[in-house]
Amino acid sequence: MATSLKAEARDAEPTAASWVRNAWYVACMPHEIEGKPLGRTICNEQMVFFRGIEGQVAALEDFCPHRGAPLSLGFLRDGALVCGYHGLTMGCRGKTEGMPGQRVGGFPPIRSFPVIERYGFIWVWPGDPDLADPAKLRHLAWAEDEGWAYGGGIYHVASDYRLMIDNLMDLTHETYVHATSIGQKEIDEAPVRTRLVGSEVVTSRFMDNVSPPPFWAMALDGAGLPSEVPVDRWQICHFHLPSSVEIEVGVAPMGQGGYDAPMDQKVYAMVVDMMTPETDSSHWYFWGMARRFAVNDQDLTDSIRDGQGRIFAEDIEMLERQQQNLSRQPDRRLLLLNIDAGGVRSRQLIDKAIAVELA
Amino acid sequence: MATSLKAEARDAEPTAASWVRNAWYVACMPHEIEGKPLGRTICNEQMVFFRGIEGQVAALEDFCPHRGAPLSLGFLRDGALVCGYHGLTMGCRGKTEGMPGQRVGGFPPIRSFPVIERYGFIWVWPGDPDLADPAKLRHLAWAEDEGWAYGGGIYHVASDYRLMIDNLMDLTHETYVHATSIGQKEIDEAPVRTRLVGSEVVTSRFMDNVSPPPFWAMALDGAGLPSEVPVDRWQICHFHLPSSVEIEVGVAPMGQGGYDAPMDQKVYAMVVDMMTPETDSSHWYFWGMARRFAVNDQDLTDSIRDGQGRIFAEDIEMLERQQQNLSRQPDRRLLLLNIDAGGVRSRQLIDKAIAVELA
Amino acid sequence: MATSLKAEARDAEPTAASWVRNAWYVACMPHEIEGKPLGRTICNEQMVFFRGIEGQVAALEDFCPHRGAPLSLGFLRDGALVCGYHGLTMGCRGKTEGMPGQRVGGFPPIRSFPVIERYGFIWVWPGDPDLADPAKLRHLAWAEDEGWAYGGGIYHVASDYRLMIDNLMDLTHETYVHATSIGQKEIDEAPVRTRLVGSEVVTSRFMDNVSPPPFWAMALDGAGLPSEVPVDRWQICHFHLPSSVEIEVGVAPMGQGGYDAPMDQKVYAMVVDMMTPETDSSHWYFWGMARRFAVNDQDLTDSIRDGQGRIFAEDIEMLERQQQNLSRQPDRRLLLLNIDAGGVRSRQLIDKAIAVELA
Structure with a gap:
């Protein structure tokens, strides 16, 4: 058997990025978001995962726009994620739905990530949302x-x-x-x-x-x-x-x-x-x-x-x-x-x- | 109710300092210095607190001038703080009072912090000692x-x-x-x-x-x-x-x-x-x-x-x-x-x- | 007794190096390498220590040349150190002796350190191997x-x-x-x-x-x-x-x-x-x-x-x-x-x- 003995430079000259951004990655398993949000860092992004009113999965940055608390410390109510600090209510797309005593129409949305549920897993797309296409998820x-x-x-x-x-x-x-x-x-x-x-x-x-x-x-x-x-x-x-x-x-x-x-x-x-x-x-x-x-x-x-x-x-x-x-x-x-x-x-x-x- | 929605720059442009230096801060409670020194970091300063011979409270930097050991690892003897490493004896004002076998007259003092006991708390002034005035402590x-x-x-x-x-x-x-x-x-x-x-x-x-x-x-x-x-x-x-x-x-x-x-x-x-x-x-x-x-x-x-x-x-x-x-x-x-x-x-x-x- | 009170600058101006490199240091005690390799960092070098077939002690860098796994996670077989990841067999001098399914003749050696056993201790020379001389070990x-x-x-x-x-x-x-x-x-x-x-x-x-x-x-x-x-x-x-x-x-x-x-x-x-x-x-x-x-x-x-x-x-x-x-x-x-x-x-x-x- 021949020995291929090349000390290649691949470890010495890494590309600037370590991973493909525009792709579907497994984020979590369904039982991990059963009735409560899940905070998880994926590709260096702090994300929170939860299910909306109709059971669809949402993935947002894990950062309440009000005071910066992690939304994953909150709880679910009527399919929205309620911040556990002051009660800001966050919708599945990163739009604030409510805040006690405040009009929320002008609140800028927070970042949301494309997400799909398939094959028994929740998948997230950490890159450009415009490029996210469920068809790009390989068939299992x-x-x-x-x-x-x-x-x-x-x-x-x-x-x-x-x-x-x-x-x-x-x-x-x-x-x-x-x-x-x-x-x-x-x-x-x-x-x-x-x-x-x-x-x-x-x-x-x-x-x-x-x-x-x-x-x-x-x-x-x-x-x-x-x-x-x-x-x-x-x-x-x-x-x-x-x-x-x-x-x-x-x-x-x-x-x-x-x-x-x-x-x-x-x-x-x-x-x-x-x-x-x-x-x-x-x-x-x-x-x-x-x-x-x-x-x-x-x-x-x-x-x-x-x-x-x-x-x-x-x-x-x-x-x-x-x-x-x-x-x-x-x-x-x-x-x-x-x-x-x-x-x-x-x-x-x-x-x-x-x-x-x-x- | 009106919503005040201004994304102010206060988090983006912090002042260089995070706190007022020339002020009285609570350092500890009396029971924490009962019969022994207490090491505590306040406003980024490592301090040691203890009671002198007449019960007055002292606050010094927590650094023995001899070899740099924390004075808070030492013990009290006759109202002075004895370093637990080689026995340097430190007075309430940061002046070395004794050292086995050494003349201590020429030892430079270590830093001391103005301190007062009032309202059931020990208060320390981390800033300029010349500005420290007990009258500046708010009445409780x-x-x-x-x-x-x-x-x-x-x-x-x-x-x-x-x-x-x-x-x-x-x-x-x-x-x-x-x-x-x-x-x-x-x-x-x-x-x-x-x-x-x-x-x-x-x-x-x-x-x-x-x-x-x-x-x-x-x-x-x-x-x-x-x-x-x-x-x-x-x-x-x-x-x-x-x-x-x-x-x-x-x-x-x-x-x-x-x-x-x-x-x-x-x-x-x-x-x-x-x-x-x-x-x-x-x-x-x-x-x-x-x-x-x-x-x-x-x-x-x-x-x-x-x-x-x-x-x-x-x-x-x-x-x-x-x-x-x-x-x-x-x-x-x-x-x-x-x-x-x-x-x-x-x-x-x-x-x-x-x-x-x-x- | 006179007091020598000089605040010398020795702490303020340390030499670039903190220790002598060309010298024998105690690495471990014999019972620590009894039947298994020992990983230990000495003078900032990750080393692995083990005994060869005739009982002689070997000291190598703790780094498998194949995939970088620590050799100290491996085991001993016939006086050689077998990497616990893919089975590369490393000899006492840092030369690869075998690898399943590979010809190993061309493998470059890894770094080895001069080592001696004397006075009930294993001693290692972290510096220039050419200068290592057992006679330089002080008599105990x-x-x-x-x-x-x-x-x-x-x-x-x-x-x-x-x-x-x-x-x-x-x-x-x-x-x-x-x-x-x-x-x-x-x-x-x-x-x-x-x-x-x-x-x-x-x-x-x-x-x-x-x-x-x-x-x-x-x-x-x-x-x-x-x-x-x-x-x-x-x-x-x-x-x-x-x-x-x-x-x-x-x-x-x-x-x-x-x-x-x-x-x-x-x-x-x-x-x-x-x-x-x-x-x-x-x-x-x-x-x-x-x-x-x-x-x-x-x-x-x-x-x-x-x-x-x-x-x-x-x-x-x-x-x-x-x-x-x-x-x-x-x-x-x-x-x-x-x-x-x-x-x-x-x-x-x-x-x-x-x-x-x-x-």
Whole structure:
């Protein structure tokens, strides 16, 4: 296997911007705005999210125009957001609807952000509102099809969101970071292939005739398949702009066709990772797993989510400490190996999209 | 009611100084220097407070001239402050009185601050000592008259002290921040009047024929008056330089004359708020209540202090989060409504006094 | 006794560097690298320490050349350090030994630091490796002689390491900081003498006919000597570059010759203090006591270490608060008294050595 050893200057010469602005990012999950506003910083903007009278989601800057209090400390009344300090009532579009004892007609609106709810998530567009188009939100087939089940969660990670993309586009880290759950030495040994397919970066790895690691043995059990036999395993990572990685993962008992085995002879799932920048050195990590086996088994959904949550939490310390190291040596060049190709190509897509925005 | 909608530049063009320097500020309460020194930062000065041999209070910079240790880590011996590191003995005026094995005659004095004890508080003058005059301390009638009872406490608040002045000079926030204790919708609805009376800013509001909210029902009970009848309620806020707000508050059962009712037919009290800047974005908040009913009932004093402490603690998160929001957008203009007139006028007095100092 | 009252400019005009770079500093104790790597910042360098296959100690920068993860989050395998992120295997000299699926021959080495193990400590040379010479490590007789017993520990202190040198070269602080264990008023009263002896600064104090303070009474008991009689006590502090203070301490029952008493008629020990800069305002403090009495009594070793640990912990708050005070007033001149001569002369040695390095 050839070693690609180029100390590229990509870390030494970052673009001025760290993320694409004109794009849909996951802001939160519906349960986070259940009956109360949610304050969250996204792409360096303090935002407040809440539901209006008809259930539609609103996203505004988290700043009361009266005295600057965070609107997210307030409460909802009749579909409007009431500031918890002096009772200014804010509508879904950033227009003040009322203020005790004041005529509010002349109040200038505060900033609002385009927002949509789809696929079980609230999405926000931090850039130019005139460019926001729901049609630009990529279709997530697994989120709308009865043939899939989904469970997931959210983590706050004190690292640049791109370190998480690197992490997910190079799964050799599983052998080390997740040694007791999904890691196995064959991940290191199997060749990996990275290519650009349309607008996505795809990194794939196939491991034939391996023992299923504990997480996958559990999944096989859950699907009613034998879990103590050799399996064929696959990992196919798909990066999409602005910042998501979906990973087709699964195992099939050997001899059934591996990735191409009939659906009832394999456990096939999609690891869903959507990273939303908070600041230059932190992000919100929405993670989950969509699966095509035993889709009506809620206990299995819960069990997988718990297991995945534990596994993905193992990445956090590593990424946060990596961020600290990189921040101390911002000009230092890193090695780029062929296993890094997925992250490198994904960052190239991001950089190109940022350059277009800034042009 | 007219809306005064001027986005004034007062937040965008702050004066260089944030507070009046040549004035008496509350430094601490006597129990805080009981038998030991107290280190406290006031107006950006690290100070140490302690009592000398005859009980007089001293205020010095909290910096041992020998090796720079904080004197407040030391102890008192014979009315002098002994540094806890190497035993330098510091007198009340900042003159070194002794040092083991050293002749101290030539030691230059450290900085001392004019300080007086009056009205149950220790007051310090952070500015030019030559201008310090105890006569400049405003007379607090409630603190010396047997006809009043007082109880209070101290909070540290991570906000500019002027945000607390704004807060206290616009009591419409009670409806929202203190909804379960002293808030009621009639506060929002009653007209408010702000005017300059001599050297003080006065903001007054009268609410007739309202239900007493829980705190005042308790007070009526404590005073032996009926608590389940409609009352007339008043709030008259008085701002004085450099940084205090006294609020005449009370209720009288309807028909007794309201604010002008005979003393035994109303519960009449003075909310006492004295804000002492710590840094540009934090302050010490000395709060309390002086009352003219049931003045010998110590249980009632304790009960009121506990209740007031809980209520005033509700303001802290709001002000600290407001401070964070404003710090992130220092140039942003806020709305100024007529309910804000009390805060605006108070800040004008402060700004004018600062300008005089700097002239 | 004369008072030396010169407000020297040494705090106002610090040299650009705060420490000697080309010298051996204590990095850690052997138990800290038992079976796992240790990450530690020394002289502003993030380092990782571990043992190679034959037990030799290695010190490298704590930065994986592949993706910048801290190597100290990894693990040891066959005497090499395996990065916990993607499995890069790092050898003792900073050369990559392996990486799953990669040829590593062309990988540039990472920085390694000269390191030696001697006297029960791991020592590191943060400066120019070409100048590192184990012969430059000062001989520590107490560490190799069966006639001594040693026990000690490590503290992290958020102060410039030189404040600890000052602290140790002026033991009058014992009277105040350690009043209940080793302090006594005679320390303040006894004259102190400071002189340069070869390359070391020596500060000595002899106190005759005093009561043994609690710590020393315990030591006399431990040595089988009378503990309730008057004693002669001595303290002889020796500063050596780059940053250690050894203090000959002890007591002998009065009339036995004091410091010169026969070894079985005194308790004689060496307080060992080795300060290793972490950053400009923090250091690692390796402290301990080597003694020449009851050397085979492990219970006494444990008891002394516990007592010393409690005593030395008392210094930490004082030094950290002193550091904060000095950081707020970096240009302020301090008093320099004759009791400070030990610290002043030690700093002069440091400054001179730094100047030579920078020349």
